[in-house]
Amino acid sequence: MGDITVAYQAILPEIFTLSDRDYEAFHQAWVKAIKTLPLNSILHKQDWFTQSSHQADFSKDNQSFLNRSSERFFHERPFLNHSCYLFLTLKPKNRKPSSSLFSTLLRSHIIPEELNLRQALPDFLDACGQFERILSDSGFVSLSRLKEDWLYSNQTQAGILEKYCNLTSDDRPIWISDINFKPNLQIGNKSCRIFSINETEDLPLLCGSRINYDKYSTDTTKFSVGFASSLGQLLPCNHIYNQYLFIGDTQQTLKELESKRLRLQSLANYSRENCIARDATNDFLNEAIGQQRIPVKAHFNILAWTEDPNQLSEIKKQVGSAFSQMEASVKEETVGAPQLFWAGIPGNCADFPMNDSFDTFVEQASCFLNLETGYQNSISPFGIRLGDRQTGRPIHVDLSDEPVKKGICTNRNKFILGPSGSGKSFFTNHLIRSYYEQGTHVVLVDVGHSYKGLCDMVKGYYFTYDEKNPIRFNPFFIAEEDQLDTEKKESIKTLLLALWKKDNETFRRSEYVALSNALKGYYEKLDSDKSLFPSFNSFYEYLQSDFQEALTSDQVKEKDFDIGNFLYVLRPYYKGGEFDYLLNASENLDLLKERFIVFELDNIKDHPIL
Known part of the structure; x- marks a missing residue:
């Protein structure tokens, strides 16, 4: 009949990730884009939802025990796969409207009386370009133009025309199936049913860009999903959701x-x-x-199928429930099913039986478009495996780098919140194990011994306090790969001030300068005298001798820096004192090369000094 169709594949936002404002902005983007389409054009949006199962990867030889166990656990976990296609069709000027009684299947000729591609095609492609740019610029959806390799089949891959005629999402070449329309639509071994909204009386009283999702909503907080999500990702059966918008002559x-x-x-x-x-x-x-307002004609239908005829009654209940969530009525197509299936072939929407459409406006019709897809694996090489909250399917998610690159957040901090026993430590174990296996360095400060097993498994360093083997540090030691930079100096000064002053005490600028001079002089002495071992003991001795003399020669007054008070308060950390072990460690000094370190503070969490 000379219809021109431009086909796109669309990647929609993941379900449960948009806010109320996002839904409204996305809806307005659709409205703007549809208004750019020319006269006699049709928007056919086709969302495929096919049941699939997660296929585990057992081919890796270097998998850890936990990774192998995870693969076995999630193997063949069922989920709903989603593909979204957009077909923009331009009908010839004098093409007669299709109806249930007058179909292309019954016509004696298939060539239109006049078809001027030279003029119509460039203008239509320009309009399609504007449509694509408006949706892409919204930031919610990405469109990619489908070439012939996607549309038509070859020896190694099935095209979308063949997939539709066999109702399969498999990319591999497939067996060609018989299509029967009587007594009911049957494609191969698949029993099919079509459910539609084709009358104004079937529509809900109110429609919008979003609707409350009761499962995750409370009395005080409303959780949003797309208005038509119940017909898409939330309908758990094999189905295709067809959405048609016909742009006609407004004045007519x-x-x-x-x-x-x-x-x-x-x-x-x-x-x-x-x-x-x-x-x-x-x-x-x-x-x-x-x-x-721009009036359009619209039609929405669901083509559902199953290989088990006994499930048809359950599918009817699921589809009826999905429409009732929108407060819409649904009609099961019987006589009109062949025409609706025929019009659903990609590129053939101009043969839609127009007596099955209804008049509405672009704003209202756009509310019935499916706006969401399922959770997608991140393409980032670094991340963590999490579970899809709908089906439990494992999803690879980058919680660190990707959100920063996308501008969602500006740092990599994480805050894990949940009641007792909800799995906070279990999740954190999973997080740090995943990060560790991808090459990161992990330093944990913990109370409760939650990470002892993981630390032992990866052969990390586990520091915990007991009387026989207390925790020891040496902040003054500098490894060969390390250097005495500003950050190192500031951390030592902060430590010394914390040991000297109480939390509510302030330190004067002169005291800060004195400590800076002390550190500078101490490390100069270490460079000149290699026999000295860097530790708090040698630093304390330096303060007693060389630094005290320097203060006397510089005539530093006691009110500016009370060296006697400083030495007296820090005396417990010097050899022979109560905490002389704390800052004078001589082992485990070079921890920079260690990739997994845990400091367990359970035994000392109530000790004010330690």
Whole structure:
């Protein structure tokens, strides 16, 4: 018939990731994009949802015990796979409208009477380019134009035409199946049913860009999903959700509706239904003219299938429940099923039976578009395996680098919140094990011995306090690969001030300068005298001798820096003192090369000094 179709594959936002504002912005982007389409064009959005199962990868020889166990646990976990296609079709100018009684299947010729591609095609491609740019610039969806390799099959890959005619999402070449329309639609061994909204009476009283998802909502907080999500990712069966919007001649449509209103006016006295229909048509015309709305014809249907005929009754219940969540009525197609299946072939939406469509505006029709897809694996090489909250399917997620690159957050901090026993430590074990196996360095400060098993498994260093083997540090030691930079000096000064002053005490600028000079002089002495071992003991001795003399020669007053008070307060950390072990460690000094270190503070968490 000479219809021109441009095909796209769309990647939609993941379900449960958009806010109320996001849904409204995404909806407005669709409205703007649809308004750019030319006269006699059709938007056909086709969302495929097919049941699949997670296939584990057992081929890696170097997998750890936990990774192998995880693969075995999730192997063949069922989930719903989603693919979204957009078909923008331009009908020839003099193409007759299709109907259930007048289909291309019954016509004696297939060539249109006049087909001027030289003029129509460039203009239509420009409009498609604008449509694509508006949606892409919204930031919610990415569109990629489908080439012939995707549309048509070859020896190694099935195209989308063949996939639709066999109702399979498998990319491999497939067996060609018989299609029967009587007594019911049957494709190969798949029993199919079509459910549609094709009457204004079937529509909900209210529609919008979003709807509350009761499962995750409370009395005080409303959790949003897309208005049509119940027909998409939340409908757990094999199905295709077809969405059609027909852009016609606005003036001609308004003229026809005006004639309809006049007919209903003359018949209004004979029945109340005619009176109500007259008022509804009048309101529609007033809104179209008063608010500059664009009227379109729309149709939405679900093609569901199963290989087990016994499941058909369950599928009917699921689809009916999905429509009822939108407060819409659904009709199971019987006589019209062949025409709807025929029109659903990619690129063939111009043969849609128009008597199965209804009049509405672009804003309302866009509410019924499916806006979401399922959770997707991140392409980032670094990340962690988490579970899809709908099905439990494992998903590779980058919680560290990708959110920063996307501008979602500006740092890599994480805050894990949950009641007792909800799995905070279990999750953190999983997080740090995943990070460790990907080459990161892990330093943990813990209370509760939650990471002892993991530390032993990866042969890390586990520091815990007991009387016989207390925790020891040496902040003054500098490894060969390390250097005495500003950060190292500041950390030592902060430590010394914390040991000297109480939390509510302030230190003077002169005291800070004195400590800076002390550290500078101490490390100069270490460079000149290699026999000295860097530790708090040697630092304390330096303060008693060389530094005290330097203060006397510089005539530093006691009010500016009380060296006697400083030495007295820090005396417990010098050899022979109560905490002389704490800052004088001589082993485990070079921990920079160790990739997994745990400091367990359970025994000393209530000790004010330690």
